[in-house]
Amino acid sequence: MQGAILENLSGKKLAILVSFLLVCQVTCFLIGGLVAPTPASAENWLATKCRQRENDTREWLYPRGKGHCETIDSLDMYRAPDSDHRKADRENLKASELVFAFQIPVPRNNMTLDYSRWQQNLIGVLQFDIMYHPDAEMEERVVVTIDARLAYRNKGDPDGAWKHYASSVEERILDCTMAHKEEGFHYDCSIVPLFELGSLHHDFYLLNIRLPVGADKKMNQGLGHVEDIWLVAINQNGGFTKVWVTIKSAFFPCIIAIMIWFWKRVHQLSRSPALLEHMLMFLGVTLTFLNMPLEFLTLAFDMPFMLLLGDIRQGIFYAALLSFWLVFAGEHLMIQDCADSNTLRYYWKHLSAVAIGCLSMFIFDMCERGVQLQNPFYSIWVTDLGTNLALTFIILAGISAGVYFLFLSYMIWKVFCNISAKRTVLPSMSSARRLHYEGVIYRFKFLMLATLLCAAMTITGFILGQVSEGRWKWDDHLVLEFTSAFFTGVYGMWNIYIFALIVLYAPSHKQWPAEGEHRGSVNEEIEFSRLPTDPSEISSLTTFARKSAMD
Amino acid sequence: MGWATERTEFESRYPRIGNRLRPVAQTLMRSMFSTLRQPSLCNVSHQHRRWCRDKGVRNALLDARLLAITQCQEQFRYDPWNCSDEYRNISFSHGNKVYRETALLYAMSAAALTHVVAQACADGSMRRCRCAEEHSPEDTRRIWPWGLCGDNYSYGRRFTRRFTQLRQSRVDHLHGFVVRHNINIGIQVVGQMKTVCKCHGVSGSCTSKTCWKRLKPFKETAEILKGSYYKAQIEVSSNHVSRERSCKRRVPKSTLVYIHSSPDFCPSTRGRRCLNPDNCGTLCCSRGYVHKTVSDIRPCNCHWVSRSYELSCKKCSVMRDIYICK
Numbered sequence: 001m002q003g004a005i006l007e008n009l010s011g012k013k014l015a016i017l018v019s020f021l022l023v024c025q026v027t028c029f030l031i032g033g034l035v036a037p038t039p040a041s042a043e044n045w046l047a048t049k050c051r052q053r054e055n056d057t058r059e060w061l062y063p064r065g066k067g068h069c070e071t072i073d074s075l076d077m078y079r080a081p082d083s084d085h086r087k088a089d090r091e092n093l094k095a096s097e098l099v100f101a102f103q104i105p106v107p108r109n110n111m112t113l114d115y116s117r118w119q120q121n122l123i124g125v126l127q128f129d130i131m132y133h134p135d136a137e138m139e140e141r142v143v144v145t146i147d148a149r150l151a152y153r154n155k156g157d158p159d160g161a162w163k164h165y166a167s168s169v170e171e172r173i174l175d176c177t178m179a180h181k182e183e184g185f186h187y188d189c190s191i192v193p194l195f196e197l198g199s200l201h202h203d204f205y206l207l208n209i210r211l212p213v214g215a216d217k218k219m220n221q222g223l224g225h226v227e228d229i230w231l232v233a234i235n236q237n238g239g240f241t242k243v244w245v246t247i248k249s250a251f252f253p254c255i256i257a258i259m260i261w262f263w264k265r266v267h268q269l270s271r272s273p274a275l276l277e278h279m280l281m282f283l284g285v286t287l288t289f290l291n292m293p294l295e296f297l298t299l300a301f302d303m304p305f306m307l308l309l310g311d312i313r314q315g316i317f318y319a320a321l322l323s324f325w326l327v328f329a330g331e332h333l334m335i336q337d338c339a340d341s342n343t344l345r346y347y348w349k350h351l352s353a354v355a356i357g358c359l360s361m362f363i364f365d366m367c368e369r370g371v372q373l374q375n376p377f378y379s380i381w382v383t384d385l386g387t388n389l390a391l392t393f394i395i396l397a398g399i400s401a402g403v404y405f406l407f408l409s410y411m412i413w414k415v416f417c418n419i420s421a422k423r424t425v426l427p428s429m430s431s432a433r434r435l436h437y438e439g440v441i442y443r444f445k446f447l448m449l450a451t452l453l454c455a456a457m458t459i460t461g462f463i464l465g466q467v468s469e470g471r472w473k474w475d476d477h478l479v480l481e482f483t484s485a486f487f488t489g490v491y492g493m494w495n496i497y498i499f500a501l502i503v504l505y506a507p508s509h510k511q512w513p514a515e516g517e518h519r520g521s522v523n524e525e526i527e528f529s530r531l532p533t534d535p536s537e538i539s540s541l542t543t544f545a546r547k548s549a550m551d
Numbered sequence: 552m553g554w555a556t557e558r559t560e561f562e563s564r565y566p567r568i569g570n571r572l573r574p575v576a577q578t579l580m581r582s583m584f585s586t587l588r589q590p591s592l593c594n595v596s597h598q599h600r601r602w603c604r605d606k607g608v609r610n611a612l613l614d615a616r617l618l619a620i621t622q623c624q625e626q627f628r629y630d631p632w633n634c635s636d637e638y639r640n641i642s643f644s645h646g647n648k649v650y651r652e653t654a655l656l657y658a659m660s661a662a663a664l665t666h667v668v669a670q671a672c673a674d675g676s677m678r679r680c681r682c683a684e685e686h687s688p689e690d691t692r693r694i695w696p697w698g699l700c701g702d703n704y705s706y707g708r709r710f711t712r713r714f715t716q717l718r719q720s721r722v723d724h725l726h727g728f729v730v731r732h733n734i735n736i737g738i739q740v741v742g743q744m745k746t747v748c749k750c751h752g753v754s755g756s757c758t759s760k761t762c763w764k765r766l767k768p769f770k771e772t773a774e775i776l777k778g779s780y781y782k783a784q785i786e787v788s789s790n791h792v793s794r795e796r797s798c799k800r801r802v803p804k805s806t807l808v809y810i811h812s813s814p815d816f817c818p819s820t821r822g823r824r825c826l827n828p829d830n831c832g833t834l835c836c837s838r839g840y841v842h843k844t845v846s847d848i849r850p851c852n853c854h855w856v857s858r859s860y861e862l863s864c865k866k867c868s869v870m871r872d873i874y875i876c877k
Contacts, residue, residue, distance in 0.1 A: 037698035040751070042763035044703055046674035064675055106675030108682055108700070109691040116696035123751050127765065135850045135864060184625075184770045191747055230673070234749060234761045237698025311753050365754045462758070 006447070006504035017503070021496045028247060028492025033485030034478075036243035040236050047100035047209070047229040049075065060151050061099045062206050065159030069101060075227065095213040095220075102207040102231045114155055114203035117299045118238030121307055122200050124207065126192040127230040130223070132178060132185050142222035144174045147210040148194060148377055152202035162206050168377040169212075170194070176224070187224065191232070195376040196369070198307035199298060200235060207231065240484055245295045247488055251495045252291040258499055259284040262506045269507055275343060279327045280502055286320040287498050289313055308369045312362070319358040321494070322404060325451070326350045329411035332418075332444070350407045357400030364393035412448070419444070447504070454497050461486045602714070607677035611667045619663035622773040623656070629826045631816035631834060641814060649726060650814075654733045654807040655780045661711050661737030662776060666769050669707035669741070673766075680706045702764060708738050729786055729808050736807060740775045743767075776807075783807035825874045835876035843873045 009017070050061040050069035061069040075098075105113045115122075126146075130138065147169045151162035172194075176187035209229060213220050263281060266273045273281075290313045298306055330347055344351070364380075367389065371378045380386040419441050426434050465486050472480040593603035593612070602608050623634040632652055636643055643652040671677035682691055682700035694700060717731055744764035752758030786808045817836035825831035831840040850864030 038761075039759060040761045041698050041700065042749075042761045043700070044673055044763060044766070046670060048674055048676075103675065105695070106673070106680075107678045108680055108695065109685070109688050110678050111688040111691050113692070113695050118696055123749070125749055127747070129768065131768075184768075186768045186771075188745075191749060193749065196751075230765075232747075232749070232763055234751060237696075239697035239699070314753050361754060368755060466757075466760075 004505050005508045008508040009504070017500070021500055025489070025492055025496055028496075029485050029489035031243060031247065032488025033472075033480040033482065035239075036481060036484040036488065037237045037239040038481055038483055039240045039487055040234050042232050042234045043105065045102055045104055045106060045231045045233065047102055047231065049073075049228075050099045050101045052097045052099050055096075057096065057147075057210075060149075060160070060162040060206060061101045061208055062103045062160070062162065063101050064103055064107075067160045069099070072098070075225070096210060098210070100209040100211075100229045102205075102209075104205050104207070104231070104233055115200050115205070115235070116238050117200060118241045119200045120236040120241050120295070120298065122195075122197040122205070123193070123234040124195040124197075125232040125234065126172075126194050126209075127232060128174065128176075128187075128189050128192070128226055129228040129230070130176060130187045130189060131225045131227050132181055132183060132187060133225055134181070134183060137181075138176055138187060138224040139222050140175060140177060142174050142176070144172050144192065144223060145212055145219045146170050146172060146192075146194070147212055149208045150195065150376065151206040151208075153204045153206070155203045165202075165205070166195070166376045168375050170377045170379075171382055172379075173382065174223075186227070193379060194231075196307065196372050197376050198304040198369070198373070199302050201298075201302040201304075241295060243484070243488065244491075245293050247491060248291050248293045248295075251492075252288065252293060255284055255288050255291060255495065255499060255502075258502050259288070262502050265506045265509075268509075274331075275327060276331050276505065277507075279324045280505055283320045283324050283498055284502055286317045287495065290317045291495070304373055308365065308373065311365050311369065315358055315361060315365075319354055321498075322354045323347075323351055325408060326354070326404075326411065329408060329415055332415050350404070350411075353400045353404040353407060357397045357404065360393040360396040360400070364390055364397070367393075415444075447501075450497065450500070454493055457493065458490050461490060599714070605677075605679055607671055607679060611664070611671050611677060614671075615660065615663040615667040618667060618769055619660045622663070622769055623659050625770075626773050626777045629824075629830050629834060631820055631836075632813070633823070638816065638819060639814060647726070649729050649733075649808075649810040650812070651780065651783050651807070651809045652813060654729070654783055654809040655776060657730055657733040658737035658740070658776050658779070658807055659773065661715065661734040662741050662772050663737075663769065664714065665704070665707040665711045665738050665741045666766070666772060667707075668710045669703040669766055672703040672706050681709075684709075704742055704744065704764065704766060708742065711738055725786065725810060729810055732808050736779065736805065737776065739805070740772050740779075741766075743775070779805065779807045783809055785812070786810055820876050823876045825876060827872075827874065831874050831876065838877045840877055841875045843875070844870055845873055847871045 048063035048069070049072040050063065051072050052059065052061055053070070063069060063071065105115060107113060128144075132138075147167075149167035150165040152165045153162050172192045174189055174192060176189040178185070178187050211220050211223065211226065259281065262277075262284070266277050294303075294306070294309070297303060303309075326347055327344075330350070367386075368378075368380045371380075380390045422437065423441070426437060429437065465483055468482065472482050474480070593599055593609070603612075620634070627634040632638075634652075641648075641650075643650055643656055668677065668680075672680035680703070682694045685691055685694055711734070715734055717734060744766060746762050747765050748760050748762040750757035750760050752760070784803075784806050820834050820836060821838070823834060825834045825840060828840075828842075847869055848866050849869050851867040
């Protein structure tokens with residue numbers, strides 16, 4: 001009878017392996033913390049107010065470069081309610097003539113900067129500076145209609161050669177409050193997420209925003225005096241992408257190699273692979289899919305679906321990991337020897353919780369980021385129907401997660417019950433067998449502990465990142481970017497966890513001593529003879545668990 | 552006047568008042584009251600002349616001047632001192648003395664410059680804004696995509712510090728220290744910004760969150776500075792030489808500091824408008840005030856006119872109370 005490597009590995013070898021993996025873990029954490037910048041940065045840009053003379057709304061207005069637009073310094077003079085304050089020679093400014101233009105990125109240090117493809121994605125958020133005027137008070141919640149048009153240009157193109165990227169007329173909800181209302185002060189308005197670009201393929205972008213006013217549709221009627229509009233452009237940092245892709249590329253071949261090694265070992269056995277081994281392979285494959293450094297392709301091709309693909313890749317991996325834990329717990333909790341106990345069908349009830357949860361998150365993601373492939377300005381949260389739909393799927397996913405954890409906790413509790421029940425029988429066993437079982441229990445618990453530790457560290461890290469500032473400073477030279485360290489650390493941790501799992505659960509080639517030599521008591525002999533021992537070579541841990549279940 | 556004789560002894564102790572720092576920092580303030588098209592700050596040193604060759608810098612200086620002076624005057628319109636530069640042959644921005652008003656002017660002009668530069672960096676009208684302390688444009692090209700670019704306020708702060716030569720200045724005497732302290736307060740107040748965050752993790756969840764600071768309107772900055780004008784502390788040095796360290800210990804980081812007591816503004820408030828009887832009590836210096844009620848036509852019930860950035864308002868007649876100091 002053969003067991004898994006975990007059971008046959010000596011304590012010393014196990015310690016060496018664990019310390020090697022720990023070193024890898026710490027390295028991942030430190031690379032993220034010391035080399036990489038923050039995962040994303042937000043740049044605040046102020047709109048240039050351009051005046052459009054022609055009626056053609058397809059024309060692009062840009063504040064810098066040859067052929068730049070006619071700018072308006074301040075809207076005050078157009079908006080003075082009594083005509084005495086207005087400039088005598090001014091004409092009326094029509095709403096369609098006022099264009100808030102953002103030409104990003106803005107120059108720095110006398111250099112025209114351009115977006116690098118390493119920066120991966122761009123999320124645009126608007127902030128309105130709305131001045132309080134007692135004669136035109138705003139309601140707390142207004143719907144803003146935004147006519148947004150996005151264009152791009154590349155290096156080497158002439159200054160005016162903007163090409164259309166996307167355009168849409170969108171409605172957004174704006175919540176504005178004010179503590180003490182005084183003229184000249186600004187409302188405290190909520191942010192308005194405007195667009196999400198899954199790829200940052202071009203060098204320069206131009207955003208033209210109009211706020212159409214129409215009495216008939218009550219368009220923007222509730223809006224106060226918009227003084228300025230700020231665009232906050234959040235993009236992934238190129239430095240972080242480089243470090244991230246490096247870590248992915250490092251893990252990618254490692255996991256593939258260990259999977260090949262594992263599968264070869266399994267096939268050297270005379271039996272067909274067990275369910276747990278299939279699950280381990282599946283886990284490895286999903287991790288490889290996640291590790292695949294597809295980001296390199298974005299350097300050459302325009303791939304706007306990368307945000308969506310990233311979500312899907314992570315989703316599949318989580319689904320595989322959650323399913324694995326269920327099967328792992330279940331395989332050590334055989335109540336009876338059903339014929340189909342070694343197949344996935346046995347776990348359909350438990351796994352359906354995972355499936356429903358992941359499926360609803362997938363549908364939600366398709367509704368938001370999927371539609372954004374067509375229209376980057378789209379948001380599901382704007383309409384009531386969309387909000388309800390999104391909330392339905394998120395709540396469904398939440399319920400599935402709850403049901404899943406109930407199942408899992410119950411199964412783990414059962415396993416521990418069985419183990420402690422077995423513990424009481426241990427003294428009556430022969431010494432060699434007892435030592436062996438004690439070792440198995442210890443290592444099973446060790447692995448449980450590792451899982452819990454990984455989960456706990458992920459959650460602790462997440463909470464620490466939420467409550468603390470992003471940077472941890474020891475002195476002027478040593479600054480730890482905690483957010484990046486958390487991301488690379490957690491990513492490395494689950495890779496190492498799965499690496500360890502595949503290594504430790506691979507079938508061992510060491511032969512157990514012949515069973516007859518150690519059967520001390522008749523009682524044990526009878527128990528073992530009832531188990532389907534030969535010729536199947538399932539891991540002795542499973543054998544043990546089944547046996548304990550029968551006790 | 553009492554305040555003048557009181558201080559003569561102090562001044563004899565500090566014959567070196569006025570040093571390398573003063574010209575720049577003072578000109579910053581003085582430029583607020585100048586009507587020249589070209590900011591006078593541009594002629595202080597060779598380096599300043601070089602800076603001013605940049606149109607963005609010149610515009611920023613002019614904008615900062617306008618912003619500081621209008622906001623200061625608006626904040627202090629119901630105060631004994633109405634943010635005027637001169638009063639009874641005392642110039643708050645020109646002389647060697649640091650009054651409470653001078654302290655405010657230093658802070659206000661530094662704050663305005665920081666604010667205007669930060670804004671100019673944000674809309675791209677000032678091309679010289681840098682990410683960090685880097686010098687060569689190649690460094691900027693390298694730093695920016697990697698993700699180490701600082702925010703606009705950081706550049707505004709660095710610019711104001713460098714422009715007023717805060718770093719190079721010697722602060723081994725009281726005047727230098729006080730000026731530097733007040734300018735720093737002005738810069739700091741602009742930096743008190745609200746943090747706003749956006750979640751953008753998996754499926755838009757908060758596994759990734761990016762936060763940024765939002766520049767507040769300058770009116771809020773000016774109001775905070777007005778508050779610190781009231782709370783300003785007098786700094787009297789007992790030592791012959793007041794080292795920076797000894798000053799640092801005593802002065803709280805957020806209060807303005809001055810050296811000379813202010814003159815009595817009471818005689819100047821004759822005929823000034825005051826806000827309400829309470830305010831008139833202090834502003835009119837117990838001379839009393841005249842109360843008038845006038846009817847005024849004000850716009851009300853305004854709404855946007857279709858397709859045009861124009862407010863259409865009804866005209867409402869309201870009764871307004873006016874108080875004028877005797």
